[in-house]
Amino acid sequence: xxxxxxxxxxxxxxxxxxxxxxxxxxxxxxxxxxxxxxxxxxxxxxxxxxxxxxxxxxxxxxxxxxxxxxxxxxxxxxxxxxxxxxxxxxxxxxxxxxxxxxxxxxxxxxxxxxxxxxxxxxxxx
Amino acid sequence: xxxxxxxxxxxxxxxxxxxxxxxxxxxxxxxxxxxxxxxxxxxxxxxxxxxxxxxxxxxxxxxxxxxxxxxxxxxxxxxxxxxxxxxxxxxxxxxxxxxxxxxxxxxxxxxxxxxxxxxxxxxxx
DNA sequence: TCTCAAGATAGATAGATGTCAAATTAGAGG
DNA sequence: CCTCTAATTTGACATCTATCTATCTTGAGA
Numbered sequence: 001x002x003x004x005x006x007x008x009x010x011x012x013x014x015x016x017x018x019x020x021x022x023x024x025x026x027x028x029x030x031x032x033x034x035x036x037x038x039x040x041x042x043x044x045x046x047x048x049x050x051x052x053x054x055x056x057x058x059x060x061x062x063x064x065x066x067x068x069x070x071x072x073x074x075x076x077x078x079x080x081x082x083x084x085x086x087x088x089x090x091x092x093x094x095x096x097x098x099x100x101x102x103x104x105x106x107x108x109x110x111x112x113x114x115x116x117x118x119x120x121x122x123x124x125x
Numbered sequence: 126x127x128x129x130x131x132x133x134x135x136x137x138x139x140x141x142x143x144x145x146x147x148x149x150x151x152x153x154x155x156x157x158x159x160x161x162x163x164x165x166x167x168x169x170x171x172x173x174x175x176x177x178x179x180x181x182x183x184x185x186x187x188x189x190x191x192x193x194x195x196x197x198x199x200x201x202x203x204x205x206x207x208x209x210x211x212x213x214x215x216x217x218x219x220x221x222x223x224x225x226x227x228x229x230x231x232x233x234x235x236x237x238x239x240x241x242x243x244x245x246x247x248x249x250x
Numbered sequence: 251t252c253t254c255a256a257g258a259t260a261g262a263t264a265g266a267t268g269t270c271a272a273a274t275t276a277g278a279g280g
Numbered sequence: 281c282c283t284c285t286a287a288t289t290t291g292a293c294a295t296c297t298a299t300c301t302a303t304c305t306t307g308a309g310a
Binding site (some may be wrong): 076 | 272278
């Protein structure tokens with residue numbers, strides 16, 4: 001159902017990065033071409049709020065009906081934005097009965113974060 | 126010369142954030158509206174590479190002629206992308222003689238990073 | 251002052267994008 | 281089987297965007 005698992009940003013998996021990849025060495029044309037669509041996916045006020053709403057919702061997932069209610073936009077429009085986020089690999093979804101639930105794909109947002117700025121890497125350990 | 130200093134993302138200055146603001150609590154409509162243009166500015170392969178090229182260039186700044194040479198695009202197109210980045214507050218520039226130099230506005234990229242993922246905050250302390 | 255080169259601006263155009271109304275699909279429950 | 285509701289898909293449309301060519305601005309140097 002959920003298309004296929006693209007290997008999103010595996011290129012930026014480097015763990016002990018001294019600094020943000022973007023300021024370490026020039027992004028290759030290929031890397032830039034892979035990254036841009038991801039940033040494009042989050043570069044919209046509605047989609048940013050959708051991501052945030054999903055992430056903050058209890059259980060880490062949210063029903064489309066909850067999401068739609070948070071905006072003054074029609075259901076098709078919300079559906080469209082969710083599709084964009086899903087195709088970018090940022091979120092995934094599942095139908096449970098009448099409702100469809102969405103959740104964040106773990107790691108993807110963090111990887112984008114790591115590209116822009118210095119990162120915790122291995123964090124608390 | 127450089128228009129005016131907009132108070133970019135001052136809203137996300139919170140220091141001891143437990144986690145990425147985006148997953149802590151739902152982004153407000155206003156916050157989303159302020160953030161989206163910034164992500165939009167970096168959501169382009171050419172602009173991502175421009176940022177990266179500028180950041181990695183010695184001295185942390187680069188001349189337009191260096192940047193233009195790195196692409197197979199016309200000078201006006203590069204000029205356009207630099208303008209987009211500058212208007213978003215990501216970079217700034219100065220003319221020195223015949224050449225114009227661009228550099229990253231410190232902090233902005235880091236603040237965007239902090240919104241997407243867990244952050245070092247106060248780092249080494 | 252004239253000329254040359256670096257860079258920006260203006261205008262045009264093809265393609266992408268956000269939104270909505272209408273139609274479609276898919277469960278749930280009589 | 282029928283109907284109701286949740287959600288997606290389709291098609292249309294207005295707007296935005298990336299790119300180019302042509303033109304303009306600005307500083308350096310002869």
